[in-house]
Amino acid sequence: MHVLSRLKLHCGNVLRELLKNKILFLMLTPVILYFIIFHYLVMPGAYVAFVDFNISKGIFASKFVGLANFEFLVKNGDLWNITKNTLLYNFAFLALGNVIQIVFAIMLYEISSSWFKKVSQSVLLLPHFISMVIVGVFAYNMFNFKTGFINTMLVSLGMDRYEFYSDPGIWKYIIVAFKIWSATGYGMIVYLATIAGINNDLYEAAYMDGASRSQRIRYMTLPMLKPTFILLLLFGLGGILKGSFDLFYNLIGTNSVLYPQTDIIDTYVFRSLVGQFNFSMGAAVGFYQSLFGLVLVFTVNLIVRKIEPDSALF
Amino acid sequence: MNAKTVGKEDAGSLFIKAISYISITVFALACLFPFVLMISSSFMREDEIIREGYKLIPNHFSVKAYEMLLNNSDALYKAYGVTIFITVVGTVAGLLMMSMAGFVLNRKDFKYRNFFSFLIYFTTLFAGGLIPSYILMVKYLHLKDSLFAMILPGVVGAWSIFLMRNFMKAIPDSLYESATIDGAGDFRIYWQIFMPLAIPALATIGLFSALGFWNEWYNGMLYIQSPAKYPLQYFLQRMINQTNIQALINQGAVINTADLPSQSIKMATAVLATGPIILLYPFAQRYFVSGLTIGAVKG
C-alpha cells in the first residue's frame, strides 16, 4: 500500500516533470533514442555467449549451454593467447606512449623558437588525422616483399630481401612503432597544455634562484606532470582490453602466419563473426572482454578516487 | 630578463636544448616520411616499381597513375561522393543532436539530468558486442547496404556530448535567466543564444566527428555490398589488396593489363584519399588543439 502510493507519487513526479520540461525532453530524445537503439538494445544480445547459436532460432531461442563456450576457449588456449597479446600491446602503447609524449612535451616546451614550436607541433599531430587504412598503405609501401621501400633499399645495398610478412616477431615492433607514430602528437599536446598551465611565475622565480634548465625540469615540470600522467595511465588501464582493431586489421589483415603474436581480442571476435568459426565462441570472447573491461574501469576508478578524488569518473 | 636568462644557460641547458631540437626534428621527419614516400611512389613508372621497388627519389617521373584514375574512375568519384555525403550528413546531424543533449544535460532545472548522463555514460563501460550489433543492424534495422549503416552507428559519441555539456557550463546562467524573463522558450534559448556562443565547441566536436566519418571504412566493410556505395577508405583498402584494379576502376573498359600502372595507382589513390585532409589540416588543427585543451585531462 505504502509502496504503491509512493510509486504513484513517483510516477506523478515524472509526469509533472515531463510536462513542465517537455521541450527539453524532446530535445534530448534523439540522443537517448540513439543510445537505446544502438547500445542498450544490443546489450541483451551478449547472451549469445552462453548459447549454442542456431541460425534459425536466433540468439534467444538457441540452446543455453552455460559456460561451455568459455570452457572451450580456455581449453584450446586461444583465450590465453589473445588476452596476453592484448594486454602486452596495450601496455606497451600506454607506458611507452605516455613516456614518449611527456618527453616530447617537455622538449617542445624548452624550445624558445616559436616558429619551430608551431611547425613541429603541426607536423607531429598530422598522423593523428590519418585513417588506419592509409597506415596500412604505408606499411605496404614500406614492407611488401617485392616492391617495398625497405626491400628496395636492402637490395640496393647488396643485401637480401627481408620477408616482413612471414615474420610475426617483427610486427610487434612495427605495430608499436605505428601506434606511437600516430599517437605522439596528440598526447604531447595534452601534456604541453598541462605544462603551460604550470604557473609561469613559478618558473620565473626558479630562474631568479638560478635553477638550471635540467633542475627545473627535474624538480618542477616532472612532478607537476605526475598527476596527469598517473590519471591518463589509469584511465588507459581501464581500457586495456580494448584493442586498436583498426590498426591491427589494416596492418595484419588475414595473414595467419602473423597471428601468434598479433592476434588480439578484437581481431579474434571479428574473425569469428565473418570467418568460418562460430558466433557463440566469438561472442564469448567479446563478452569476456566487456565484462573484464568493466571490472577494470571500476577498479581503476576506485584507485583514482583514493589518490585524486576530484578526477574520479564517478 | 632575457639577458639574464641567457647568462644562466649552463652547458647542461644547452645540451638539453640541442637534444630537444634534434629529437623533435627527427621525429617530425619520421612523421612526414610515409607521406613523402607515398607521394613519390605514386609518381613512379610502373616498370621501375616492378623492377626495383618503391623509391623515395624515382628515376623517372610519371603522372600516368593519376591520369588513369581521373579519366576512368567512376568508382573513385562515387566513393568520394559517398564519403562526402556521410561526412556532411553525419556531422551535421551529430552536432545538432549532441548540442541539444549537451544543452539539456547542463540545465540545472532539468531534474533527470544525472540519470540521463549516466545512461549515456554507461554505454562507454559495457557493450553488447560486435555480433549482436551486427544482427541488430541487419535483421531488425534493415541497414545492410544502406548509406545510413555508415552514418548511424557513429553519429553521436558519449564523450563529445559531455564535452559539449562542459562547454555549455561555461556560459553564464545569467544569460539564460534574462532570456527566460523575456519569455523565450527553451528551444529558442538554445538556438538563438547558446548555439552562437558555442561555436568554438561546435567547431571542435564537428571536426572530430567529420574526421571520423571521412576515415570511415569499418562499417562499410561490414554492411555495404554494392561497390557504388563503398566509402573512400574502404574503396582504397580493397584496391590495395587487389591487383585487378581494372575491375575496380573502370568496370569493363578494356585496357592492356601490362600497361596498367597497378602499383603506382594504389599510392595515387591513397594520395587522393588523404589530400583533402592535408589541405584542410592547417585550418582544422587550430580547433582541434583548442578542443583538446577544453576536454583535456578529464578524458
Next chain:
Amino acid sequence: MKGKKMKYPLILSSVMLLGSVLAGCSSSKDENASSGSPSSGSASSGSSAAASDKTAGGVDISKEAKLVYYLWGSEGVANKDILAQINKKLKQDINATIEVKYIDWPDVATKYPLLFASGEKFDMSHASPGAPVSYFSLANQGALVDITDMLDKVAPKLKAEIPEQTWAGAKVNGKIYGVPSLYSEFTPTGFAYRSDLLKKYGMEKIGSIADMEKYMDNVLANESYPPINGNANDAFNMYRMLVDTTDMWINAPGISLTELNLVTKSPDDYKHVFHPAFTQEFEDWAVKMRQWADKGYWPKDILSSQVDAGTNFRAANSAGYLTHAQDWIGKYGTDMKAQPESDPYFYTFAEANHKIKRKLGVENSTVISTNSANPERALMAIEKFMTDPEYYNLIQYGLEGRQYVIEDGVKKTPAGFDDKKDGGGFAAWSLRNDKYNLPMDTENPIRSSLYDEWNKVAINDPYMGFSFDPKNVTTEIAAISNVNQQLGMQLMLGKTSKDPKEAVAEYRKQLKAAGIDKVVAEVEKQLANFEKIG
C-alpha cells in the same frame, strides 16, 4: 576481406543466372521454432497448404511477391535490363518479381555465412556442401525451407525433371532442402599450365608430380615469373593435391571441404575416416611443400597476397594455377584472350589413381531461406529457370542478340557487343540444366570429349546422400577451423616458422586440443547407420 575462396570461379564469369522465386503464402516463420532438429523446416509446407486454398495450381498467386535472390559476383552494367525482361515474364506467369543482390567474389567467404546467421530477410540463394557454410549445416540448423512436399504441389515439373537419384543426394534426414542443378561437370583439382612453355622445355605432358616439378623447375630457370602465383587459398589446393594423389584417399564429411578436411582410406572403407595430419604421407608432404616454397615455386609473400592465382596467370605473372577442371575449361577463352599463345592444359591430380568423382547435383543447389515470406513463389521461379528454355537463356546467357547469339548451336558473343554497355549476366550456375545448356565459344572445346572419357572411369562419391549433422561438435569444428586457417595453411605452403617436421607435430597437437578425435568419432557414429547408395 581477405582470404576468400573462389570455389566456383569457373563458370561464373561466363555464365549467369539468377534465381528466383516465388511463392505464395507464407508464414514460414512460426515453424522454425522447432528447428535445430533435422525435420525443422518442414512445417512450412503445412502452413502454406492452409493459405493456398484460394487459387489455381493449388497456389495462391493473387498477391504479388517480391523475391530477393542472392548471387555471387558483382552486378554487370546490363544486368538490370536482363532482369527487367525476366521480371516481365515472371510477373505474368507467377505474379512475382525478383531483386538480385550480390555478394562480390572477394567477400563470399565472409558475407555468405553471415547472410544466413544474421537473420537477414531474403528468399533464395546458392548452396553447396563445399560452400563457406555447408548446405548440410544450413539444413540442419533450420536455415532452409523444407521443400519435399512443396515440390509436388507447386513445382511438379521440376520434381519430375530431376532424377530420383539426384534428389536423393540433396536429402538431409529424408527431407529435401535445395534444388540440385542438372549440369554434368567434373571438378577434380589440378594444375593448369601453359602448353607453349611445356613444348619449349621439350616436355610432352604433365601426368605426375614429378613432371610438374620438372615443369616448374624449368619455369624458374627460364622465365621471369614464378610457376605459381596465388594467395593463401592455394594452401587448400596443395592439400587437395596431397589427398588426390595419395592411394585411394577420398574426401570425407565432417570438417569443411574448404579446409584441411577428413578423408577415408578408400571408397570401400567409407565408414572409417581419419585426418591425414596423423599420417607419414602428410609429414612428407609438408616437407615437400617447404622445399617447393624454398625453391621459389610460389612467391614468398603468398600468405599476404590477395590476388588469386588465375588473375596473376592471365596478367602474365605466373606459368600456371591450381584450380579445378571445370574452371580451367570455363576460363579457357579468357585465358586465351589474355595470352593467345598459352593454350592452357590441365594436370588432373586424381586421374592417375582413377578416383575422379562424379559431381553431385547437390554441390550446386538453389535453396530457399526460412526467412522468405514467399517460399512457394520462390520454388516456382526456380522451376521456371530450370525447365523453361526462355527463362533459362535469360538467366544464363542474357538477352539474345545483345549478350549472346547462337550460331551452329554454339553460344557466341554478338558482333556489336560493347562490354561497357552490354556486359553482365548472372552467376546462376546452380540453375543449370544439361538439356538447355549451350556449348560456349569461351569454353575449352575439349570439354565434351574429356568429360565423356571421365564419365567412363569416374567413381561415385561414397558419401552421396549422407549429411553430417555437426550439432554435437560445433565448438570443436570451429576450433579446428581456427587451427587449419593458421598452422594448417602455413604447412601446405611451406611457410611455418619452425622446421616442417616440428610444425607437423605442433599441428597434430593443436588438432588434438581442438577436439579432432571427438569430431572423427561423431562422424563415424553417424556413418554407422548410413549405407552407400548404389
